[in-house]
Amino acid sequence: MATHKTRMLIIGSGPAGLSAAIYGARAMMEPIVVQGLQPGGQLTITTDVENYPGFRDVVQGPWLMQEMQAQAEHVGTRMMWDTIVRVDLEGGSPFRAYGDSGDIYEGDTLVIATGAQAKWLGVPGEMELGGKGVSACATCDGFFYRGKKVAVIGGGNTAVEEALYLTNHSDDVTLIHRRDSLRAERILQDRLFNHPKITVLWNQVVEGFEGDPLAGGLTHLSLKDRVTGQLSKFHCDGAFVAIGHAPSTELFKGQLPVDEGGYLIVEPGTPKTAIPGVFACGDVMDHTYRQAVTAAGTGCMAALDAERFVSGLSIDLHGHAEAAEAAE
Template sequence: MSDRIENVVIVGSGPAGYTAALYTSRANLEPLVVEGFMWGGLLQTTTDVENYPGFPEGIMGPELMQKLRDQAERFGTRFLTDEATELRLADEPGGIHEVVVGGETIKARTVVLSMGAEHKKLGVPGEEELANQGVSYCATCDAAFFRDRVILVVGGGDSAFEEAIFLSKFGSKVVLVHRRDEFRASKIMVDRARAAENLELKTPFVVEELHHGEGPYERVATLRNTVTGETEELAFGGAFIAIGHEPQSAVVRGQIDVDDEGYVKVQGRSTRTNKPGVFAAGDLVDHTYRQAITAAGSGCQAALDAEWYLRDTPEVPTPESIPHGDLAEAQWAATRS
């Protein structure tokens, strides 16, 4: 275990983590980013990004992440391309947090959590092969690529219906597939979908397989009726999987408050968690927007919250920080009473 105590350790990367690193490094806090082996977040698996401000011609997802990382590094951010396997978070203001990485323990006065969330997958044959080649998980990001084509949407909740209604403005036809005749979505969302002329609700079906079709832009889904067992094939240009997200909060559950879905809870409009000196940003906390630009914005907030916390919170002394001896031990005991 190193004796160094970091001002800021950022766990995770993506737009939130790298923006937090940029702001804290420009504040001379010398942040350390534990960015994970799959650094860059979900945008590392995205091709064209056309809705991030400042890039009128669009930019590839991995290139955008590299630029954000390079910008943070320019101002002194350090990176560990490894996974945080354990966090031991202090309960008292000014306490020292510990982040375990590769068997080593890193001490920190503040921690920014930005581990993000993963799209839930169908887990059917062909899904991985067609990812970013006809299969997407974000309508806002990729709808324009499937203009005037048949679009498949999989899901039955509000998110799936929101995606389908949005996509109906782009596709020649949208087919929403759900395993039951009843939907989890609110009645108003179902009514809006039924009112759209080019939107079909196809129930009760599940997707069994996804594969290439005959044309260069054609894909095919094998659908199975959950009642009769019969199968049929649906040709489409783009498919959007909208069955939810899985926040990557497992490493802090039991210490940090999370909601029923596992998203980290923050206080009001801040990024503060229930642990003093621990902040959370990006898709780890965001049920609603889940965009690169909103994640970057919350990363900025987390950086400022961490900076203000360090400015206003005295550090709790540790046994190593004061001389040894009977008097020193008495002084240390007094700080803990």
């Protein structure tokens, strides 16, 4: 067992955590990144990335995260292969995090970049065809289904928004919902029902995704009617599971406030949490955009604010430097 001390402790190693590390290291904060159960975040399970700035051609998610990590290490970040199982934020800075390895991590500032995970149906074929016709992000992957037939599974705001977005790429979008009414806001429902490119299938449960991961990917969904029990096949080129996301905030329950969706609450326009010196960035605090580039942006913000916290300065929303009461 060992204790590792740093001016900036970062939990999570996706685009948000690694961007915070790059900026923190350049500010001589000597950051430590504890990588967690999924080093590299969700991009490590994303194959083709076509919307990250700076790349003319499609790049692979795992490669992109390897490059981010290499850059972070190059400028002075320490990467730790460990999983945080408990944090102690009481009493303010320095903050302590306890690893599954038994090691203790102590930071003058703490950057939380633990991300969020898409909720999945848990049916056969879902994981095997992930990235090969099955996705949980229309904004990320809808472009690959231009002119093709696609389905969206879900009935809340996320599902309706994904279906509407996909009409930018497809003329044949079907929303599949297990009930006979939607939970989405009325204004979104009106847009959905009035859109000529969208069809709704009611009372249908997806029991499986069918296709060959090695040859062509997804071919159809196996459906069951909740009312009649009738089984059917729905042929499509792409299927988007849109039943929500679960932010990884279990470590901070009872220590930091969260919203109704479980996302960490931050001061509007900043990564600042309710505890001075603790910052949240990426999908763990962003239930709206959930993109790699926006996560990286908030990671940069967290690092800049962490450096100001340590130096005894804060920047108000008008950009003026002032003494940070929290650092006194």
